[in-house]
Amino acid sequence: xxxxxxxxxxxxxxxxxxxxxxxxxxxxxxxxxxxxxxxxxxxxxxxxxxxxxxxxxxxxxxxxxxxxxxxxxxxxxxxxxxxxxxxxxxxxxxxxxxxxxxxxxxxxxxxxxxxxxxxxxxxxxxxxxxxxxxxxxxxxxxxxxxxxxxxxxxxxxxxxxxxxxxxxxxxxxxxxxxxxxxxxxxxxxxxxxxxxxxxxxxxxxxxxxxxxxxxxxxxxxxxxxxx
Amino acid sequence: xxxxxxxxxxxxxxxxxxxxxxxxxxxxxxxxxxxxxxxxxxxxxxxxxxxxxxxxxxxxxxxxxxxxxxxxxxxxxxxxxxxxxxxxxxxxxxxxxxxxxxxxxxxxxxxxxxxxxxxxxxxxxxxxxxxxxxxxxxxxxxxxxxxxxxxxxxxxxxxxxxxxxxxxxxxxxxxxxxxxxxxxxxxxxxxxxxxxxxxxxxxxxxxxxxxxxxxxxxxxxxxxxxxxxxxxxxxxxxxxxxxxxxxxxxxxxxxxxxxxxxxxxxxxxxxxxxxxxxxxxxxxxxxxxxxxxxxxxxxxxxxxxxxxxxxxxxxxxxxxxxxxxxxxxxxxxxxxxxxxxxxxxxxxxxxxxxxxxxxxxxxxxxxx
Numbered sequence: 001x002x003x004x005x006x007x008x009x010x011x012x013x014x015x016x017x018x019x020x021x022x023x024x025x026x027x028x029x030x031x032x033x034x035x036x037x038x039x040x041x042x043x044x045x046x047x048x049x050x051x052x053x054x055x056x057x058x059x060x061x062x063x064x065x066x067x068x069x070x071x072x073x074x075x076x077x078x079x080x081x082x083x084x085x086x087x088x089x090x091x092x093x094x095x096x097x098x099x100x101x102x103x104x105x106x107x108x109x110x111x112x113x114x115x116x117x118x119x120x121x122x123x124x125x126x127x128x129x130x131x132x133x134x135x136x137x138x139x140x141x142x143x144x145x146x147x148x149x150x151x152x153x154x155x156x157x158x159x160x161x162x163x164x165x166x167x168x169x170x171x172x173x174x175x176x177x178x179x180x181x182x183x184x185x186x187x188x189x190x191x192x193x194x195x196x197x198x199x200x201x202x203x204x205x206x207x208x209x210x211x212x213x214x215x216x217x218x219x220x221x222x223x224x225x226x227x
Numbered sequence: 228x229x230x231x232x233x234x235x236x237x238x239x240x241x242x243x244x245x246x247x248x249x250x251x252x253x254x255x256x257x258x259x260x261x262x263x264x265x266x267x268x269x270x271x272x273x274x275x276x277x278x279x280x281x282x283x284x285x286x287x288x289x290x291x292x293x294x295x296x297x298x299x300x301x302x303x304x305x306x307x308x309x310x311x312x313x314x315x316x317x318x319x320x321x322x323x324x325x326x327x328x329x330x331x332x333x334x335x336x337x338x339x340x341x342x343x344x345x346x347x348x349x350x351x352x353x354x355x356x357x358x359x360x361x362x363x364x365x366x367x368x369x370x371x372x373x374x375x376x377x378x379x380x381x382x383x384x385x386x387x388x389x390x391x392x393x394x395x396x397x398x399x400x401x402x403x404x405x406x407x408x409x410x411x412x413x414x415x416x417x418x419x420x421x422x423x424x425x426x427x428x429x430x431x432x433x434x435x436x437x438x439x440x441x442x443x444x445x446x447x448x449x450x451x452x453x454x455x456x457x458x459x460x461x462x463x464x465x466x467x468x469x470x471x472x473x474x475x476x477x478x479x480x481x482x483x484x485x486x487x488x489x490x491x492x493x494x495x496x497x498x499x500x501x502x503x504x505x506x507x508x509x510x511x512x513x514x515x516x517x518x519x520x521x522x523x524x525x526x527x528x529x530x531x532x533x534x535x536x537x538x539x540x541x542x543x544x545x546x547x548x549x550x551x552x553x554x555x556x557x558x559x560x561x562x563x564x565x566x567x568x569x570x571x572x573x574x575x576x577x578x579x580x581x582x583x584x585x586x587x588x589x590x591x592x593x594x595x
Contacts (some may be wrong), residue, residue: 044539044540046536046539047506047536047537050502050536051253051502054257054502055256055257055260058257058261058495059260059261059264062261062264062265062268062491063264063268066264066265066268066269066271066272066484067268069272069275069276069480070268070271070272070275073272073275073276073278073279073480074275074278074279076279076283077275077278077279077282077283080279080282080283080286081282081286083286084285084286084289087289128260135253135256139249139506143537143540146540146543147539147540147543149547150543150544150546150547151543151546151547152547153546153547153548153550153551154543154546154547154549154550155550156550156553156554158551158554169248169249169252170246170249170510172246172248173246173510173513173514176514176517176518176521177517179517179521180517180518180520180521183520183521183522183523184520184521184551187523188554191558191586191590194582194583194586195558195561195562195583195586197579197582198562198565198579198580198582198583199565199579201577201578201579202565202568202569202572202574202577202579202580205569205572205573205574205577206565206568206569206572206574209568209572210568211561211564211565211567211568212565212568214561214564214565215561215562215564215565218557218558218561222554222558225554
């Protein structure tokens with residue numbers, strides 16, 4: 001049974017981005033530097049949305065509650081002024097215009113305060129959400145990257161590992177992973193060399209042996225996996 | 228021997244901060260943002276609350292309370308009663324306020340009237356044969372053609388008791404001659420009546436005296452004085468109570484904000500650390516397995532605790548671990564087959580076979 005078709009091509013990693021498999025052709029065009037895309041910011045929706053929603057909802061609740069308190073206090077003051085003015089101008093109808101004007105001004109100010117607070121609140125939620133998505137992306141990004149390396153390891157591909165992007169978090173964790181990966185890779189490469197030398201030593205005595213042929217294929221596959 | 232029952236793992240508080248950089252960053256961001264919002268909006272709330280309290284206080288202060296009724300000393304002329312000693316009016320009862328009536332006679336007129344008779348008497352006694360203008364309680368000046376004649380006239384008159392009595396009644400102290408001598412009225416009596424005894428002659432004439440009502444006795448207390456006093460102070464204390472309530476409300480808002488802010492910050496700090504721990508925990512666990520894999524040990528991978536996050540990520544790791552284990556098993560399988568073939572071919576004692584056996588033993592040990 002041949003495993004050649006199951007073995008993926010060598011991995012090409014550029015600029016810290018797992019580029020996926022590329023055909024091993026000499027004329028392959030140089031890859032464009034990786035650029036972050038807005039659509040890629042939500043790598044781990046569960047992890048990121050949980051934190052984003054928590055902080056955003058919390059901020060919205062604080063802003064909403066305190067905003068309502070601000071409006072309530074302002075409205076109370078306006079109502080008090082209006083009632084006092086009404087009492088003062090009760091005996092003189094000529095002041096009713098002034099009273100109405102002041103009441104309209106107060107109502108307008110109260111409405112504007114609500115609009116301002118609503119605008120600031122919405123702006124805060126939007127900016128905060130965007131910032132938090134970026135912030136959590138700096139955690140989700142390394143996890144995503146390590147997950148992809150894990151997937152390759154699961155497929156038996158122990159290739160090279162490149163570092164994280166500048167600004168990413170979990171650098172320590174990624175360092176641990178990279179050390180492990182390099183250690184496993186180095187050890188497997190050493191094992192391949194040992195197995196290859198043993199197979200070569202036994203080649204004269206095991207000519208045409210299926211076990212030796214299988215070992216040769218195994219070693220060839222392993223070499224590809226360790227590229 | 229029976230093994231002791233395995234106690235379930237319990238999270239420890241001291242182990243919550245596994246990945247300080249990650250956990251503190253996210254927790255502090257959350258806490259700091261909340262504190263900033265609470266502080267900023269709290270200051271705004273307090274500013275508005277202070278304004279509203281000031282306006283409400285002004286409104287209360289603007290509500291005028293009923294004034295305290297003033298006890299006036301003004302007496303109504305129609306109801307007042309003059310206290311005339313000789314009128315024989317009935318004395319007022321002790322309890323009822325004294326009502327007095329003013330006299331209809333002007334006191335000036337009374338005095339003027341009383342003085343006129345005396346002056347006329349002096350006029351009749353002294354000014355018929357000489358020129359003079361007598362006045363009450365003033366020196367009497369006599370004018371005649373010569374001073375000598377005037378002196379003689381005055382000396383002669385001062386010997387007349389009726390003329391002297393008229394002077395005394397009009398309180399004239401001195402009689403002067405124009406360009407001549409002055410004669411004291413007090414000396415004239417002695418000169419005129421040396422033989423008579425000195426007796427003070429007192430004559431009581433009819434007179435009247437008006438007594439003005441004493442201010443203390445004239446206070447008029449309104450009928451609703453008590454009600455108005457009660458209403459005034461009830462209003463004052465009610466307003467002061469309202470102002471105190473406003474101040475209490477303002478302080479209550481402040482304390483609620485401070486306590487809520489502190490509770491929020493504290494609660495968020497604890498919750499944030501616990502929440503991030505659910506991420507840091509699996510990462511820590513994976514790091515332990517990574518360390519083992521680095522050392523060439525591929526132990527069995529256990530599942531995450533209930534409630535941990537990064538479950539999918541952990542599944543990726545488990546797959547990777549299984550992949551490496553599969554590689555190792557593949558090596559072992561191929562080497563075992565090769566060793567068996569070599570032994571069948573009589574090459575079991577060669578150095579290559581021994582190396583392969585050692586390699587297989589190491590790999591099998593790594594998989595235990």
